[in-house]
Amino acid sequence: MKKRETILGFIAIILLLALGKTQLASDMLFFRLVIGAGLGYSLSRAYTGFAGSVNRAYKTGSTKLMRTLMFMFFISSVVTAALLFKGDVTTFGLWINPINLGLILGGLLFGFGMSFSSCCASGVLTDLITGLPRAFVTLIFFGMGVFLGFPLQNTASIVKESWFTSATGANFSQGVFLPDLFQWDGLGGYLGAVVLTGIFALIVIVISYKFEQKRKNENTYVGVSAEKMQEEEAPFDSKNFALLSEATYDRMFVKPWTLTQGAVAITLLYTLLMGVTRSGWGASTPYGLWFGKFLMMFGVSADSLASFAKMKPDGFIQPFFENPVSVQNFGILLGTIIYLLTAGKFVQTFMSELKISFKEVLLFAMGGLAMGIGTRLANGCNVGALYTPIANFSLSGWIFLIVMVIGGWVGNTLGKKINS
Numbered sequence: 001m002k003k004r005e006t007i008l009g010f011i012a013i014i015l016l017l018a019l020g021k022t023q024l025a026s027d028m029l030f031f032r033l034v035i036g037a038g039l040g041y042s043l044s045r046a047y048t049g050f051a052g053s054v055n056r057a058y059k060t061g062s063t064k065l066m067r068t069l070m071f072m073f074f075i076s077s078v079v080t081a082a083l084l085f086k087g088d089v090t091t092f093g094l095w096i097n098p099i100n101l102g103l104i105l106g107g108l109l110f111g112f113g114m115s116f117s118s119c120c121a122s123g124v125l126t127d128l129i130t131g132l133p134r135a136f137v138t139l140i141f142f143g144m145g146v147f148l149g150f151p152l153q154n155t156a157s158i159v160k161e162s163w164f165t166s167a168t169g170a171n172f173s174q175g176v177f178l179p180d181l182f183q184w185d186g187l188g189g190y191l192g193a194v195v196l197t198g199i200f201a202l203i204v205i206v207i208s209y210k211f212e213q214k215r216k217n218e219n220t221y222v223g224v225s226a227e228k229m230q231e232e233e234a235p236f237d238s239k240n241f242a243l244l245s246e247a248t249y250d251r252m253f254v255k256p257w258t259l260t261q262g263a264v265a266i267t268l269l270y271t272l273l274m275g276v277t278r279s280g281w282g283a284s285t286p287y288g289l290w291f292g293k294f295l296m297m298f299g300v301s302a303d304s305l306a307s308f309a310k311m312k313p314d315g316f317i318q319p320f321f322e323n324p325v326s327v328q329n330f331g332i333l334l335g336t337i338i339y340l341l342t343a344g345k346f347v348q349t350f351m352s353e354l355k356i357s358f359k360e361v362l363l364f365a366m367g368g369l370a371m372g373i374g375t376r377l378a379n380g381c382n383v384g385a386l387y388t389p390i391a392n393f394s395l396s397g398w399i400f401l402i403v404m405v406i407g408g409w410v411g412n413t414l415g416k417k418i419n420s
Helices: 003-023 026-046 052-060 064-084 101-117 123-128 131-156 179-186 191-215 225-231 246-254 259-277 287-294 302-310 324-342 344-352 358-378 382-391 395-418
Strands: none
Touching: 003 026, 003 324, 003 344, 026 123, 026 259, 026 324, 052 064, 052 101, 052 191, 052 395, 064 191, 064 259, 064 287, 064 382, 101 131, 101 358, 101 382, 101 395, 123 131, 123 324, 123 344, 131 287, 131 302, 131 344, 131 358, 179 191, 259 344, 259 382, 287 302, 324 344, 358 382, 358 395, 382 395
8 A cells, every 4th residue: 555655646746747837827836836835745744834833832731843933933034134135125025014903813813713723724735634624624614714804804904004114114014124123233134133033033942941841840741742753763874775775765755854854844945935936925815715716606706705805806716726825725735645645654644534523623613714814814824924924024923923822822721621
């Protein structure tokens, strides 16, 4: 079975490249598909995801993922500084999000929702393979939440207007661009912005260590099985190296990446995305468009959908494989499949979470709906309101992190009482 899966995995890679190049309308869409596949592969092989940063800490006491994310945020900000230095920042689609009540409420809702669904906007795509029923229910209601939140995002002052704005931020979404605060540093503000980003990340890391220490002292630390597996590595002696061997194949395609390796891989993909598309990583907006397309199957017109959403009908009319972020999201799904097939783990993983109870369906639906609405209030999800803004030096990303953690903690606490 495993051998058959690995063969299918390499066939899937060939098909992705061949069909992506010949069937997609442009090279840029093909590029998006490849980047998405890389993200899905990295997230799956490193057993990582943004939702786990809070959920793992609450349930197991481990903050290793949170600390790894801080490392990823920092090195991504360094990359951004290199891309923007001495250039015209207005030629980039930077995610300098506004700081307002919508950001706070959206972050709280998103954190609350991801505690129930155990995933986020990007994680729900990888989980369609690793936990189909949970992810499918979550995705449906996530899309509904995004769609219902469109009118708020497009018209409400609590979402569109920012309490604080810097000079460069005024060119984007009225947010605060950290380099604007350090124009005196001699490097266009980027030195100060990188240092401040590092300080913020270090503060989170110190708090994470203190929390983990507290859980261990209280004997409530249990750790994460995936993290323990990632840390277990058999010693490798180069004298035993053989290119065409099972051991080499295992190291190249099967063995899970560490969290740090996954963070580096995602940062490299973010770098390519920023360099080529001149914009960051987003995921959640298409979910609302997909929900609208679903309604169109029952006779609802694109104009009616657009009138409700307070937006142009173009997104609802546009074919799925012509929307750049939809193609990228589809790539994430394919990347997950490719890793599990080439690692010989597809069937075992896919079959592991097929049974859920009616109560779980309700909880996943609530989680998806909360996350969907939260993304519209906060102008993004864990990649669109957290990772990309922080990497783009938007102060909003750090505020989203704080309220997302609070929302996640509340959600986990409530979920524990419901399930007890």
